[in-house]
Amino acid sequence: MKSWTAPVYAFYDPVPSIEYISGRKCQVFKCSGTACRKEIRRYQDKSDANATKGLRDHVQSCKCWGAAMLEGVKDLKGDDARKAARSYLKDGSITAAFKRLNKGTVTYSHRQHTKMETRAEIVRWVAESSRPFTIVHDRGFLCLMKTGRPGYYLPHPTTVSRDVKTVFAKTRMRISSWLRNYDGKLNFATDAWTSPNHCASRIPV
Numbered sequence: 794m795k796s797w798t799a800p801v802y803a804f805y806d807p808v809p810s811i812e813y814i815s816g817r818k819c820q821v822f823k824c825s826g827t828a829c830r831k832e833i834r835r836y837q838d839k840s841d842a843n844a845t846k847g848l849r850d851h852v853q854s855c856k857c858w859g860a861a862m863l864e865g866v867k868d869l870k871g872d873d874a875r876k877a878a879r880s881y882l883k884d885g886s887i888t889a890a891f892k893r894l895n896k897g898t899v900t901y902s903h904r905q906h907t908k909m910e911t912r913a914e915i916v917r918w919v920a921e922s923s924r925p926f927t928i929v930h931d932r933g934f935l936c937l938m939k940t941g942r943p944g945y946y947l948p949h950p951t952t953v954s955r956d957v958k959t960v961f962a963k964t965r966m967r968i969s970s971w972l973r974n975y976d977g978k979l980n981f982a983t984d985a986w987t988s989p990n991h992c993a994s995r996i997p998v
């Protein structure tokens with residue numbers, strides 16, 4: 794099992810059971826999706842005894858995961874993939890949703906955002922693009938978001954404001970722990986300016 798580093802294993806319970814079906818030995822992988830728990834058999838008397846296709850096929854069609862999730866962990870190995878899958882399952886914290894945002898090339902998923910992902914994306918958007926929290930009540934924005942899917946979830950401005958504070962506090966904690974744990978000397982320098990168009994001045998450190 795040590796050689797099983799393919800990210801797809803992250804979506805199944807860590808240790809498969811071994812069963813004999815009509816005398817044929819097979820590994821039975823149980824889907825970790827709490828609402829699924831489907832068992833996938835992998836027969837050991839075939840040349841593709843270690844193939845992951847069957848496992849990948851199920852993850853893609855599984856209601857708990859889906860193709861986008863499998864794609865999201867494709868560059869992760871073993872434990873990292875498992876962590877990502879677990880934080881996705883919990884879906885309980887906004888920072889967990891944040892960790893899943895892909896870096897690098899921009900591609901768009903075929904799967905709609907979960908509520909938690911929408912909230913994380915909006916936090917990122919208002920922060921990166923300096924948008925007011927009330928933009929989620931903006932007529933044009935609502936029209937773009939809800940046309941074709943009128944039930945689409947959008948958070949209240951108060952929720953956006955609270956989420957920004959939560960993410961700020963957690964990020965500050967994380968950065969402070971990086972700095973505290975850094976084994977060496979740290980340099981701090983400040984630089985500030987005001988732009989002529991009355992935009993807020995920035996203080997990069």
Ligand SMILES: [Zn+2]
Binds near residue numbers: 829852
């Ligand atoms: Zn499943």
